[in-house]
Amino acid sequence: MKSFPYFLFALALAFQACSQTPKSTSSMDKLPVTEAEWKARLSEDEYYILRQKGTERPYTGKFLMHNEEGYYTCRGCGTRLFKSDSKFDSHCGWPSFDKEVKAGVIKETADLTLGMRRIEITCAKCGGHLGHVFDDGPTETGLRYCVNSVSLGFEKQK
Template sequence: MSETKPSKTDAEWRAELTPEQYAVCRCSATEPPFSGKWYRHKEAGTYVCAACHAQLFASDAKYDSGSGWPSYYQPIAGAAVTEHEDESHGMRRVEIRCAHCDSHLGHVFPDGPKPTGLRYCINSVALDFVPDGP
């Protein structure tokens, strides 16, 4: 993956992503709870951005929050995601985006487990997975 942030047009993003990925990653939609491919996934590896393949979350930081979306207590590196105030839908939340391509991933909440106390609640459709090993 290139260190340079992608500078793609809306048409290029639409051509590269599935309609569901485009809706979530580029338009901040949310997939229905308990429906995502990675919700109950337990294989060892790394969850990457579906849009640009940047590393986002290690499988050992994943836990079952019961929320209906894949949840992690921390990103793979502090600079992997960015945080943004989100006041949509009559709520105050903290949106999480991929730091590399600015794709919407989900939200972070202060009700997670130790050691961070955070719950990164992420849409499966915004993720891909790279298993550990050969």
């Protein structure tokens, strides 16, 4: 029975080695906004997704079939997150992108909810929940940033 703790430790290491791991991100300055301020600033749906880590229903988001040229921004703070040329149709029901507009604008965190092991993506500036990133993308990056439309704004390219 003395070896049981070692067995648990080895098992934990094995599970950790087989999981996706978030990459490190930059230390962008966080916005000092209270939850009351977020509730006043955001719609009910935006607050649910950006602040409470909700998810919109698949195939319902306004940016799923959106094809204008420009920048997809964080709905919470306006930070540019993705350029339109990184968007692709992954047939998953949410807008998908293969890379962030520049390194460090998106923070990645391990997400163990719902009995799954995923990587949550949030805006590095305001902490707003965007969606998840997966390593099954079809482009050279191999990434698929799967994002809630409600989390996004759009700046049309001039």
